[in-house]
Amino acid sequence: MGDLLKPEELAEQTLRSRLSRRGLLRRAAVLGLATPVVGSLLAACGGDDDEEPSSGGSATESTGGSEATEATGGEATESTEEPEATESTGGEAEATEPAGGGEDVEATGEITIIQGVDANSLDPLLRNSTPEFNLNLHIYDMFLARNPETLELEPSIIQSWEAVDENTWRLEMVEGAMFHDGTPVDADAAVFTFERAAKDKVGDKPRVQSIANQIGFVSATAVDAKTIEIKTDKPAAIFPALLTSFEIVPPSYFSDESPENLAKIAESPMGSGPYKFVEWKRDDHFTCEANPDYWGTKPTIKTVTFRPVPELSARVVALQNDEAQIVTNIAPDVAPQIEQSDNARISTVTGGRIIFLGFRCDKPPFDDPRVRQAVNYAIDFESIKVALLNGNGERASTIINPPHTPPDAKAYEYDPEKAKALLAEAGVPEGFEVTMDAPSGRYIKDAEMAQAIAQNLEAVGLKINLKVLEWSVYAGELLPSGEPDEIHFLGLGSPFTGEQELFYVHPDYSLNFTRWNNEEYNTLYDQLTNSLDEAERQDLMNKISAIVMDDCPWAPLWHQVDFYGASKKIEWEARADERISAMEARYTS
Amino acid sequence: MTRYIIRRLLQSILVVFGVSVLVFVILFQTGDPAILMASPDATREEVDQLRHDLGFDRPIYVQYFEFASKAVRGDFGTSLRQGQPVFKLIRERMPATLKLALTAFVLSVVISIPVGIISATKRNSIWDNLVMGLALLGQSLPVFFLGVVLIFVFAGKLKWLPSYGQGDGSMVSTIKHLILPSITLATFSLARSARLVRSSLLEVLGLDFVRTARSKGLTESAVTYRHALKNALIPVITIFGLEFGTLLGGAVITETVFSWPGIGRMIILAIQQRDFPVVVGAVTVVAVIFVFLNLIVDLLYGVIDPRVRYG
Numbered sequence: 034m035g036d037l038l039k040p041e042e043l044a045e046q047t048l049r050s051r052l053s054r055r056g057l058l059r060r061a062a063v064l065g066l067a068t069p070v071v072g073s074l075l076a077a078c079g080g081d082d083d084e085e086p087s088s089g090g091s092a093t094e095s096t097g098g099s100e101a102t103e104a105t106g107g108e109a110t111e112s113t114e115e116p117e118a119t120e121s122t123g124g125e126a127e128a129t130e131p132a133g134g135g136e137d138v139e140a141t142g143e144i145t146i147i148q149g150v151d152a153n154s155l156d157p158l159l160r161n162s163t164p165e166f167n168l169n170l171h172i173y174d175m176f177l178a179r180n181p182e183t184l185e186l187e188p189s190i191i192q193s194w195e196a197v198d199e200n201t202w203r204l205e206m207v208e209g210a211m212f213h214d215g216t217p218v219d220a221d222a223a224v225f226t227f228e229r230a231a232k233d234k235v236g237d238k239p240r241v242q243s244i245a246n247q248i249g250f251v252s253a254t255a256v257d258a259k260t261i262e263i264k265t266d267k268p269a270a271i272f273p274a275l276l277t278s279f280e281i282v283p284p285s286y287f288s289d290e291s292p293e294n295l296a297k298i299a300e301s302p303m304g305s306g307p308y309k310f311v312e313w314k315r316d317d318h319f320t321c322e323a324n325p326d327y328w329g330t331k332p333t334i335k336t337v338t339f340r341p342v343p344e345l346s347a348r349v350v351a352l353q354n355d356e357a358q359i360v361t362n363i364a365p366d367v368a369p370q371i372e373q374s375d376n377a378r379i380s381t382v383t384g385g386r387i388i389f390l391g392f393r394c395d396k397p398p399f400d401d402p403r404v405r406q407a408v409n410y411a412i413d414f415e416s417i418k419v420a421l422l423n424g425n426g427e428r429a430s431t432i433i434n435p436p437h438t439p440p441d442a443k444a445y446e447y448d449p450e451k452a453k454a455l456l457a458e459a460g461v462p463e464g465f466e467v468t469m470d471a472p473s474g475r476y477i478k479d480a481e482m483a484q485a486i487a488q489n490l491e492a493v494g495l496k497i498n499l500k501v502l503e504w505s506v507y508a509g510e511l512l513p514s515g516e517p518d519e520i521h522f523l524g525l526g527s528p529f530t531g532e533q534e535l536f537y538v539h540p541d542y543s544l545n546f547t548r549w550n551n552e553e554y555n556t557l558y559d560q561l562t563n564s565l566d567e568a569e570r571q572d573l574m575n576k577i578s579a580i581v582m583d584d585c586p587w588a589p590l591w592h593q594v595d596f597y598g599a600s601k602k603i604e605w606e607a608r609a610d611e612r613i614s615a616m617e618a619r620y621t622s
Numbered sequence: 623m624t625r626y627i628i629r630r631l632l633q634s635i636l637v638v639f640g641v642s643v644l645v646f647v648i649l650f651q652t653g654d655p656a657i658l659m660a661s662p663d664a665t666r667e668e669v670d671q672l673r674h675d676l677g678f679d680r681p682i683y684v685q686y687f688e689f690a691s692k693a694v695r696g697d698f699g700t701s702l703r704q705g706q707p708v709f710k711l712i713r714e715r716m717p718a719t720l721k722l723a724l725t726a727f728v729l730s731v732v733i734s735i736p737v738g739i740i741s742a743t744k745r746n747s748i749w750d751n752l753v754m755g756l757a758l759l760g761q762s763l764p765v766f767f768l769g770v771v772l773i774f775v776f777a778g779k780l781k782w783l784p785s786y787g788q789g790d791g792s793m794v795s796t797i798k799h800l801i802l803p804s805i806t807l808a809t810f811s812l813a814r815s816a817r818l819v820r821s822s823l824l825e826v827l828g829l830d831f832v833r834t835a836r837s838k839g840l841t842e843s844a845v846t847y848r849h850a851l852k853n854a855l856i857p858v859i860t861i862f863g864l865e866f867g868t869l870l871g872g873a874v875i876t877e878t879v880f881s882w883p884g885i886g887r888m889i890i891l892a893i894q895q896r897d898f899p900v901v902v903g904a905v906t907v908v909a910v911i912f913v914f915l916n917l918i919v920d921l922l923y924g925v926i927d928p929r930v931r932y933g
Contacts, residue, residue: 153703239675299705316883342786342881350778350785505894513657541665
């Protein structure tokens with residue numbers, strides 16, 4: 034966990050006022066209760082997940098496509114937190130805390146947040162992109178929240194959670210929360226929300242949100258007015274983490290499943306969140322206003338407006354002219370220009386998105402693991418970093434995000450001689466022709482990076498036929514065909530559960546085109562999904578990660594650094610999970 | 623005349639039908655939306671199920687027939703991504719597109735005709751060379767580049783105008799927000815029309831009836847405006863008609879650069895997200911408008927030029 038700090042670090046942070054006293058107590062509680070886990074995690078994290086105050090890459094942004102497709106192609110990082118399944122105690126420790134700050138300051142002022150694209154649907158079961166999620170974050174409460182800095186699970190509508198047995202979770206809800214129409218946020222609403230999510234369809238539309246599938250949902254029962262029990266057909270350690278991306282909805286508004294009402298739900302959201310919906314004009318603006326009756330910490334900014342602006346230069350100008358206070362997807366090349374302006378600054382964070390090359394393990398020469406290793410050794414990431422990423426980022430040492438990064442994870446070193454030797458050993462003749470697919474305009478410097486790698490691979494004796502495709506063709510045509518070429522360049526916005534990151538190389542995963550099938554991996558992964566014991570899980574993740582790195586269906590490249598623009602008038606920092614909430618912004622003057 | 627109109631209307635229906643078939647086929651060639659719509663963590667099985675639920679595993683002609691039979695009744699289906707009726711989405715976007723297209727169109731007409739006339743009547747003067755040089759530039763500048771430059775200069779450096787969106791709905795705000803996108807959108811058609819007015823007028827000015835008019839002792843301005851211009855404008859009107867159709871449906875880049883919530887931007891996003899009903903519906907509507915405008919232009923011919931007879 035990113036924020037699992039040593040006691041002395043905690044004390045130091047408190048002194049530097051980065052942590053509130055409450056935060057200190059909470060973390061100390063978690064530390065105390067989860068000590069066996071902490072040691073390895075501390076070593077694993079080592080502060081590596083801190084933001085790097087730098088820039089890298091290039092303008093991959095142009096039209097609305099970028100984020101529009103981000104929503105798609107399995108890219109959205111509606112990331113979730115690490116499973117605290119066995120740390121039900123952690124949940125309980127936090128339960129004693131009121132979630133609300135209780136300070137009654139009247140909300141004033143306004144903030145405009147610009148994203149690259151607009152939402153499609155705000156129905157919690159139909160949305161699937163980060164920009165949509167960010168709107169919902171204001172109108173709805175998620176069952177659980179996360180600490181903006183550390184991404185640690187925090188109580189929200191759910192105040193405590195525990196695994197009663199392998200297949201049962203008990204959730205205690207907050208007192209006094211109300212939906213915007215005045216109906217209570219209670220166990221019945223929670224049960225309704227789960228049951229709605231378990232249906233295959235929303236009206237006649239197949240739902241997108243998949244929490245029910247992910248946990249093997251069986252039933253939800255109200256134990257009393259504020260307690261519910263969720264039964265699953267398998268141990269679901271990632272359940273609490275998934276609750277951070279799951280909105281509780283009012284039955285009063287959502288029960289009517291007529292097409293008219295569903296269309297209304299999709300564009301006039303109503304939940305129990307800190308902001309009330311005011312207006313949404315598609316592709317123009319989405320406005321919400323502070324909910325004065327909010328049960329938790331009261332919002333301090335009165336009006337929040339989201340605007341979709343696909344053009345990077347228009348976003349930058351809007352930020353510099355103070356027409357917007359937070360702006361997403363700033364191209365690293367533009368970052369210095371913003372840093373020099375009077376009004377604006379840059380906020381960067383190493384995100385959860387891993388960029389990698391996938392190998393077709395069913396096709397020669399990549400059916401031989403030595404060839405896959407050879408490619409891993411042949412990649413000169415340091416040069417790429419200097420030439421293309423302005424010195425940002427690190428070669429990925431594992432496919433698992435913090436906080437579950439294995440302690441002994443080690444990236445492949447650049448060693449062209451070893452690569453050549455491995456190719457020779459595998460009997461790959463000099464000049465063997467391999468096709469490599471890469472998207473253009475989706476990830477930071479994607480096409481350029483692919484070109485550089487192609488040169489690296491040519492240097493060790495492969496002949497690379499590089500096929501660069503525009504992202505919408507890549508995601509809309511090549512990937513759905515299920516038959517990308519021997520090497521394919523891709524990025525996946527990883528959650529922060531470890532288990533889900535490892536699923537990306539699982540034979541059942543829809544965006545895994547490698548055809549990699551490793552018995553040992555399969556067995557261990559099954560064990561992982563069936564375990565609720567945190568220490569055992571970490572151990573399994575370490576082992577699986579080692580297999581994935583060694584037998585390498587991928588050549589992991591790097592975890593992408595995200596760039597945001599923010600006004601100097603506000604305190605706000607980018608989050609690794611790409612969430613943007615006005616609740617985390619404060620005007621300094 | 624009536625027979626002509628009926629024949630043209632029938633042709634128009636054929637054209638719209640052809641467009642919708644073409645869009646359908648092309649879209650299907652570029653992959654189905656299931657994988658893009660599925661949850662990021664979806665298994666293959668879930669994606670297949672989604673594809674089946676959405677009906678995208680059926681033969682293309684079955685899907686087309688379903689679309690077409692509803693479309694003729696004015697039902698373009700429901701957006702896959704937005705869950706709203708496509709027709710409603712088009713209707714919501716139409717005012718913004720109309721606003722921008724009309725402004726750009728007026729700009730284009732109001733500027734290109736006098737500029738073209740002056741250029742033609744003062745042929746080879748410095749003025750003519752300057753204007754035609756600028757027109758050439760206007761035609762060769764890529765729209766996105768011009769848009770970004772305008773944003774950079776007028777919104778970024780000078781801070782005179784907003785960089786995106788259509789404002790809060792008030793008159794002043796609307797005008798301010800319209801200036802940059804409408805200039806961007808108008809530039810290409812303005813430049814083309816000015817060149818066309820010039821060449822058309824020059825051509826007419828060399829014809830016999832103009833010589834006759836001059837030899838009657840008419841003033842040069844009477845010759846130009848009363849006799850030559852009327853004839854010179856016939857091809858220009860055709861271009862204007864088509865231009866307006868293009869401005870309506872083709873402001874894709876301008877609308878994207880300036881975050882203008884119109885039809886063009888909706889179509890682009892829908893293509894990127896493989897929102898088939900929206901793409902097919904919107905393109906069909908744009909095609910209908912285009913064909914209709916074309917028809918109007920053809921009919922206008924008869925009004926302007928009595929030599930044109932419909933049979």
